[in-house]
Amino acid sequence: MPYVPHSPEQVREMLEVIGVNSVDDLFAEIPAELRPKSFNLPKGNSEMAVLQKMEQLAARNTTDLTSFLGAGFYDHFIPTAVDALVSRSEFYTAYTPYQPEASQGTLQAIFEYQTAMARLMDLDYANASVYDGGTALYEATLMAVRKTKRRKIIVSEALNPIYRVMLDSYTTNLNLELVTVPHNHGRTNIKSFTAAIDNDTAAVIVQNPNFFGSVNDFTNLFATAHEHKAIAIMSTYPVLQAVLKTPGEMGADIAVAEGQSVGQPLSFGGPYLGIMTCTKALIRQMPGRIAGRTEDSEGRTGYVLTLQAREQHIRRHKATSNICSNQALCALRTLIHLCLLGEEGLHRTALLSIERAHYASERLTAIPGVELFTKGPFGNEFAITLPVNAFEVIDKLTKRGIIPGFPLGRYYEGLENELLVACTEKTTEEQIGIFAEILRGEL
Known part of the structure; x- marks a missing residue:
């Protein structure tokens, strides 16, 4: 995490070159009442301590979840x-x-x-x-x-x-x-x-x-x-x-x-x-x-x-x-990416994503109380209607290692029980099966 610190002497030299006495003088045109009262910044620390802190924060991220989240952004394999x-x-x-x-x-x-x-x-x-x-x-x-x-x-x-x-x-x-x-x-x-x-x-x-x-x-x-x-x-x-x-x-x-x-x-x-x-x-x-x-x-x-x-x-x-x-x-x-996949590779990626989504729709709608909301042909994404609030299902399943999809109620009034589910070529039938069985147990 490289950075370039400036010593007080270097700051003084830079201010002298541009003809001001202090850093505050650079903001003299801004009325005092509009200036920030405090940036609330912690005291400086060593590079080693900063790296340790950032690594601790990064370790708090959960990276092993199985995701069926799409809504415009998709987890495809990148060579x-x-x-x-x-x-x-x-x-x-x-x-x-x-x-x-x-x-x-x-x-x-x-x-x-x-x-x-x-x-x-x-x-x-x-x-x-x-x-x-x-x-x-x-x-x-x-x-x-x-x-x-x-x-x-x-x-x-x-x-x-x-x-x-x-x-x-x-x-x-x-x-x-x-x-x-x-x-x-x-x-x-x-x-x-x-x-x-x-x-x-x-x-x-x-x-x-x-x-x-x-x-x-x-x-x-x-x-x-x-x-x-x-x-x-x-x-x-x-x-x-x-x-x-x-x-x-x-x-x-x-x-x-x-x-x-x-x-x-x-x-x-x-x-x-x-x-x-x-x-x-x-x-x-x-x-x-x-x-x-x-x-x-x-x-x-x-x-x-x-x-x-x-x-x-x-x-x-x-x-x-x-x-x-x-x-x-x-x-x-x-x-x-497209050159590496080629026409055939992109075609296979699309077909696999669609096939996995249709398999997922079959497994999920086989659960009592779950119905397919998306009518007619669909691609690698579809919406289902749950017997309960979708936000509650997302909360429960995420705690068990699965992000089940996107809650449509976030943007569409009256669709609080609807869940948007996406699959890509990375989604396996085993993951879909686990998702379906955990959902069945939570409903």
């Missing part, structure tokens, strides 16, 4: 080579590739990542990622508003509620009309959705599979949106795109996703990356960095940043976006 390759210093020390003559490796990696994402979503273009899935959805919404010059956004209630909270927060002062279409027992209500679309609609936003795990085909919905010249936006789960009908096949204009499931460890919530892809008609509305492939005067292949100003965020209110960084290292992890 060891991903860490080995992404940890090379030329990758993890590189930042913004403004000078293409000195950044060909980084630019090529970004270009290949974009190519992989565009192929996965079956759309024309991808950017070099934004912060996370929720940020990507917000940026996609603004793309639609700029393109259509409209303010009405129709959102499915079956969209990840975390993303809906982010969308509502980010657009609070943008004078947009967010219309939420209620879910129908965990399914996206396409009939109500279609009825809500009119000539004032800028975009329709759906998710596939949706937050309840339900799989839909939005081809007809998107066709209706296009009839009204609205933009069709879909949030996806990248792994399952290997087996599901793609956003491009359905007619989506923009597809976004949380990239955690393809190469990023869960890591207490980050860092992750937001995947963004779109059709050619919307490429100039896309935020973030975009790498392009070209040739120099001698016919040699080269890679450059393209279609955007060097720092678009300095254009203030005229900027496409205020995002002024990206998740290039996380994007590189995703690229390496």
Whole structure:
């Protein structure tokens, strides 16, 4: 845990250079009543003592739980080579590739990542990622508003509620009309959705599979949106795109996703990356960095940043976006992860995850009082209705070594007994069996 301490003499020298007498003078412009009364920091300690304290705190974390928790973030296997390759210093020390003559490796990696994402979503273009899935959805919404010059956004209630909270927060002062279409027992209500679309609609936003795990085909919905010249936006789960009908096949204009499931460890919530892809008609509305492939005067292949100003965020209110960084290292992890798995490996990962989820649904719904809440086709995630409060079940089973899922009542009023259960290729039939028997004993 390295750090660089400054001696009192060094502090004095730095203050002298900038022309102030004390550290407090640096904050002279802040009124006294607004300054912190105390940072409540402990006294300094030795490096050995600090390391011992941090190790003690880390040891309090429970790392041997069997988890069926999903809700947008999934525990997929990551090949060891991903860490080995992404940890090379030329990758993890590189930042913004403004000078293409000195950044060909980084630019090529970004270009290949974009190519992989565009192929996965079956759309024309991808950017070099934004912060996370929720940020990507917000940026996609603004793309639609700029393109259509409209303010009405129709959102499915079956969209990840975390993303809906982010969308509502980010657009609070943008004078947009967010219309939420209620879910129908965990399914996206396409009939109500279609009825809500009119000539004032800028975009329709759906998710596939949706937050309840339900799989839909939005081809007809998107066709209706296009009839009204609205933009069709879909949030996806990248792994399952290997087996599901793609956003491009359905007619989506923009597809976004949380990239955690393809190469990023869960890591207490980050860092992750937001995947963004779109059709050619919307490429100039896309935020973030975009790498392009070209040739120099001698016919040699080269890679450059393209279609955007060097720092678009300095254009203030005229900027496409205020995002002024990206998740290039996380994007590189995703690229390496997909390359190591290949088309067949990603396909097998998706199928195994779906198979384990369906096996889990059979075992769990065989328990008296437990019913399947998710109606119709589902992927690697599904919701069940318990005879008791889901929060109580989570508390009991976690103490016995199993995280049984996500309580839907946290975001959906009236669904306090519903539990969202997820499986991946790492979930074994033995773990599912143990989960089912412990749950049976607790109900």
